[in-house]
Amino acid sequence: MTNFIPVFPLGxxxxxxxxxxxxxxxxxxxxLITDCFAEAKPFGIPTVLENGVxxxxxxxxxxxVVEVYDxxxxxxxxxxxxxxxxxELIKEIPEKLYSGAIVTYPENNMRQNNVMMAEIVLxxxxxxxxLNIEKDFKKQDNELLSYDIAHHIGLPVKEEYVLHGLLLEAQRLKFIKNHLKKVIPVIANTESLKKKIQLNGHFRELGGFNF
Known part of the structure; x- marks a missing residue:
């Protein structure tokens, strides 16, 4: 299915x-918001990367609409x-300040994979x-999807966009798992280095080597 939607490009x-x-x-x-709210219509947020939509x-x-200011x-x-x-991006719409686009909606598999998700949650x-962070996803672990955690694992925007283009839940979970497998050892090593530096200059109780 294709149709026309107003768009609000954001980074x-x-x-x-x-x-x-x-x-x-x-x-x-x-x-755009005034029009969409009055007509109960949705709008699109395409991602802006490297100065392009x-x-x-x-x-x-x-x-x-929480608040409208003066x-x-x-x-x-x-x-x-x-x-x-x-x-197709339609930059000018008659009598409108905002742009629009002709879009299609690809099939997007969102079937849960509880086994892989259990690994990822750990x-x-x-x-x-x-990182000394506490995050409540407000769902049971077996209800989580890749989209629920994608913003909370330190992905750069470019990689979030790559994830966004994956249209199978299994692919997205694999992408997330691979990222976590790479980033966790780096952060763990950084923490070890930080603790080692903090110990420098302190009185340390160390046992001698027994010959």
Whole structure:
């Protein structure tokens, strides 16, 4: 299926089911949000990388307009709906300040893999322990999907975008697992080095070598 949607390009990756709060201040996007909210229509957030609008994005719905300020700026809450692929960017729409796009919605497999997710959850918790972070995903472990944890494992935006383009849950989980397997040893070694440096100059109780 293809259709036309208004687009709000941003330098972030938004995933399906993700909740995203936005402060809207540019005139073109104030108009976009006003139009979409009045008509109960979603809009697209394609990812901007290296000063260009990329083809993959996520359709989002406005769940709440939290506040509208005197100057027309607004705070809104949104939720990701589904992944889209942009076929054509339409920079100018008659009588509108914002742009749009012709998009298609590729089939996106979201079938859970509890065995692989169990491994990943252990790795994520180890990563967060090393970083002294506590994260509540507000779901049981067996309910988690790749999208639920993708923003919480230290992926650069470029790699988040690569993950966004994977349309099988098993592929996304493998991508996440490979990332965690690479990054955790690096952080663990950094922690060991930090502790070693902190010990320098302190009185240390060390046993001598027995010949």
């Amino acid at each position: 972030i990756v938004v995933y399906p089911a993700e909740k995203l709060n936005l402060h809207i201040f540019e005139p073109r996007y104030k108009q 990329n083809e993959m994005g996520t359709l989002v719905e406005i769940t709440e 100057d027309g700026k607004m705070d809104i809450k949104t939720k990701g709906l589904q992944v889209f692929k942009m076929l 790795l994520v918790r180890e990563l967060h322990r090393l």
